[in-house]
């Protein structure tokens with residue numbers, strides 16, 4: 450069996466039915482009543498290996514909270530919207546977003562290995578009528594200011610190696626394009642995705658590649674995940690990590706310190722700690738800026754300079770991510 454067949458087969462083992470997961474996790478009927486059944490617009494999708502990391506008989510688990518829909522998703526406070534980061538207004542082509550100078554984001558696919566309940570792109574009207582990128586590639590070729598393409602989605606590693614090869618070959622032919630950045634969460638759910646064929650594709654690509662992982666809790670990291678990521682690192686590809694600050698998941702000093710230590714021990718640099726993007730149904734995850742600053746201050750006092758991420762917020766219409774500095778805390782509190 451090819452390695453691609455193996456990870457496709459693993460993907461089919463994902464939990465997509467709440468009743469099956471609730472039984473697996475031995476949840477009581479009272480706990481089951483707090484789960485949200487009717488999110489057909491953004492259904493549960495949870496890889497088996499992540500489900501196996503959830504502590505049973507409780508809803509108070511950082512992995513469960515991130516991936517299992519709960520009734521709090523029905524709460525829609527003011528300031529929470531369908532498109533909190535202004536993706537729609539930056540849509541230059543059906544699958545190309547252009548917000549910031551020098552780089553643009555390619556929506557390589559709508560598919561992910563898992564569905565994160567706080568995902569700011571969960572309402573995005575992905576283009577589904579065409580799987581080719583001709584319009585987007587033409588737009589990138591026509592704009593010589595674009596030096597970097599962020600391969601996102603969805604998750605770009607949801608594409609098959611054949612599709613990825615075809616896309617990478619097209620991007621390699623654009624002379625002003627210097628860097629490709631993969632934004633992915635796939636390896637923490639299905640590390641087998643980093644297979645021989647993908648490694649071959651990455652190792653022969655002529656432009657600089659950068660990997661940015663999305664990991665929020667130290668329990669998402671294990672030897673299999675690190676082994677897979679190390680295969681990428683051994684190609685000389687920088688591997689960074691961005692996290693989202695989430696209530697009940699990673700909003701305490703011990704968890705964030707453990708996460709950053711696990712990352713830097715593996716040579717993965719913590720890059721951003723994002724404040725929550727206020728997408729509808731995610732209010733129960735929100736942590737304040739002040740608390741975010743306290744956590745970053747703690748990390749800076751306990752880690753080497755490279756070991757603490759920057760606290761960041763995406764504000765629609767701004768020319769880049771807004772970095773929240775500790776010395777701005779006083780003004781935040783006024």
Ligand code: SF4
Nearest residue numbers: 561564565568603634
């Ligand atoms: S993997 Fe990324 S794009 Fe996919 S649901 Fe999670 S946060 Fe959203």
